[in-house]
Structures are given as C-alpha cells and as structure tokens.
Amino acid sequence: MPQATAAPPERLQAPARAGGSEFTPLLRAVRRQGLLERRPAWYAAEITVNLLALAAVATALVRFGGSSWSLLLAVPLAVLSARTGFIAHDAGHAQTATRRRTNHLIQILHANLLLGMSQEWWNAKHNRHHANPNHVDKDPDVAPDVLVFAPHQADGRTGPRGWLTRHQAWLFFPLTTLEGIALKAYGLRAVFSTRERRVTRRARAVEGGLLVTHLVGYAVLLLTAMPLGRALLFAAIHQMLLGLHLGLAFAPNHKGMAMPGGHVDETWGHLRRQVLTSRNIRGGPLTDWLLGGLNYQIEHHLFPSMPRPHLRLARPLVRAHCRTLGVPYTETGALDSYRQVLDHLHAVGEPLRTAG
Numbered sequence: 001m002p003q004a005t006a007a008p009p010e011r012l013q014a015p016a017r018a019g020g021s022e023f024t025p026l027l028r029a030v031r032r033q034g035l036l037e038r039r040p041a042w043y044a045a046e047i048t049v050n051l052l053a054l055a056a057v058a059t060a061l062v063r064f065g066g067s068s069w070s071l072l073l074a075v076p077l078a079v080l081s082a083r084t085g086f087i088a089h090d091a092g093h094a095q096t097a098t099r100r101r102t103n104h105l106i107q108i109l110h111a112n113l114l115l116g117m118s119q120e121w122w123n124a125k126h127n128r129h130h131a132n133p134n135h136v137d138k139d140p141d142v143a144p145d146v147l148v149f150a151p152h153q154a155d156g157r158t159g160p161r162g163w164l165t166r167h168q169a170w171l172f173f174p175l176t177t178l179e180g181i182a183l184k185a186y187g188l189r190a191v192f193s194t195r196e197r198r199v200t201r202r203a204r205a206v207e208g209g210l211l212v213t214h215l216v217g218y219a220v221l222l223l224t225a226m227p228l229g230r231a232l233l234f235a236a237i238h239q240m241l242l243g244l245h246l247g248l249a250f251a252p253n254h255k256g257m258a259m260p261g262g263h264v265d266e267t268w269g270h271l272r273r274q275v276l277t278s279r280n281i282r283g284g285p286l287t288d289w290l291l292g293g294l295n296y297q298i299e300h301h302l303f304p305s306m307p308r309p310h311l312r313l314a315r316p317l318v319r320a321h322c323r324t325l326g327v328p329y330t331e332t333g334a335l336d337s338y339r340q341v342l343d344h345l346h347a348v349g350e351p352l353r354t355a356g
Helices: 024-032 040-064 068-092 100-115 119-131 159-166 168-176 179-192 201-225 228-253 270-275 285-290 297-302 308-325 334-355
Strands: none
Touching: 024 308, 040 068, 040 100, 040 201, 068 100, 068 119, 068 228, 100 119, 100 201, 119 179, 119 201, 159 168, 159 334, 168 228, 168 334, 179 201, 179 228, 201 228, 228 285, 228 334, 270 297, 270 308, 297 308
16 A cells, blocks of 8 residues: 655645536545555554553553552543544544444444444434535534524523523533543433334344443443542543543634525535534644544545544645635644634524523
C-alpha cells in the first residue's frame, strides 16, 4: 500500500457545467494521494497503547484504591475512556480495517464492552447525522430535547424546559458532564426495549451481554479497590469528566453553523451539505490527540471512511478546492469555537428571555 504523504494544495477544476458534481474532482485528488487507503498498523498501535494504558490505570486502582488519592486516577481514566470512544467511532466508519467484520468486532468491543455504549444505537443515530448534518428535521443531534438549536424549536417552551432554554448557554458545559451517563442509558434502553425493532434478537443478546459485562466489571473493579462511598465518588468524577471531554470534542463541530431545512436551499450537493454545516478546529498534534481527529470535521464529513491520520493530510486539498468553488471553509481556534457555540445557544434562547 502506498504511504500517504502531505499533498501541496493543488488547484482543482470546478465542474464545467451547471449541475455537475462539485465533489468529484476533490474525490479524485484524494484518491490519487492514497488518503482513502486504510492504516491497520496505525490503528493496531493506537488500540494497543490505549488498552495497555487502561490496564495500567486499573492496576493502579487495585493497588492504591485504599487511599483517597486514588480519586485522581479518575482523570486519566476519563481521558482513556474518551480515547476508547474515538476508536469505536472510527471503527463504525470502517476506518480501522479493510474487512467489515473486523471493524464490527473492534467497534463492539470498544463501545459495548469497554465504554458501555450500544454499537447499534450509536451507528443508527450517527449515520443519520452524517447523511444530513445540522438539518433541523433530519439530524437527531439537533432535535429539540433538553437543549434546542434553532429559534423555532424554542417556541412555546414553558416551565422547566423554558427555563433551560433561556439559560442554555450558561448550562451547556455543565450539562455535558452527564453525557457519559446518557450514552449508557440511551444504549441500554435501545438494546433492551421491546419497542426497538431495528435490533435483531441475536444483536440484542450479544450487545446486551457485553453491556451488562461492562457494568458488572466496572462495579466489581471499583468496589474491590475501594470502599463503597469512595467508589461512588470515583464513578461520578470519572463519568462527569468523560462527558465533559466528549462534549469538548463534539460541541464545536456543527453548533452555530448553517442549519439546512426551511428557508435554506435544499439543493445542496454532498460537498456543500457537509462543508457549510461543519467547523474545523485549528491546532497541533495535542489538539489532534485530545479531539480524536474530530477537529478536522469538514474532512471527516466529506470522507467518513478516511483513516484518522489522513484527515490532516487531506485538509490542504479540501481548502484549495473550496477556495476554487467559492465555498466558505470555516476553521477557527478551540476557544473561539466554543464562544461561537455559546453565542448561538444564547441567541436561540433570546426570544424566551425577552418574553419573560
């Protein structure tokens, strides 16, 4: 397999006729650079290092669980749990291996067994998001729930929900601390609910067994290592930090970007639908590591199966192509991205604050 290398920004030709695909020239250039080729050795190393680090933290918990200082181990465990989630995410997009069965195995072991999150539930939800990112009627990630992301979703919200909407910008990051627990709860409900017909009996048995194994193993580890009160406190710190980490990785990707539907042009092709609704985060290797490559959100949405280490190599090609087409390519720093997200949430809640 040819080794992918960073490509100099090349000027790609825009479609010659009206209605031609804006995406095809970019796809050809990416393929010429070998950026869609899988990197199994890279992922094997990534998975091995992550598993060894998780084992080291578990060993340290057993060894030092009798001390209150063991609570500090919740920090590296939260970071490594997020890394586990990133690996499961990549496997779900078939980035980690060439064979579908291998990707499935990697994802179900990392998602269900190590993280306690249902693979089937996540894939169904995440695939709908990728097909129509930020679409007010089709993307489950912007459906009105505890938070709302479009002005019309705030209409008529009263009581506790209205209060949440009025203050959602202030509450956003505190609420992300619940994300780790929510992922487990949604997955368990999807797997064990009799109303969920998309999950086959076999998948329900396999996924349910792995989810229960995760919960039992997690409880046994903590209760064996430390007293009950400290175990509960450790679990709370771990899950809250995990949720915050995931929130910091996912929040800046689309919130505050264009939201197709209604007055927005529904004739966008694949390129505009993905680029105009996504935001990249600038940074170096540390940013890439902490955000699991999701800081290259535009490239990831254009090429979901592209291996994580190739996303940064595709960035110059995508930027140059967008410049040729005159399509805005949004990229900003991490802090500014969070400011934009909070500004957007604040603006959505403004009508309710005014009415109040």
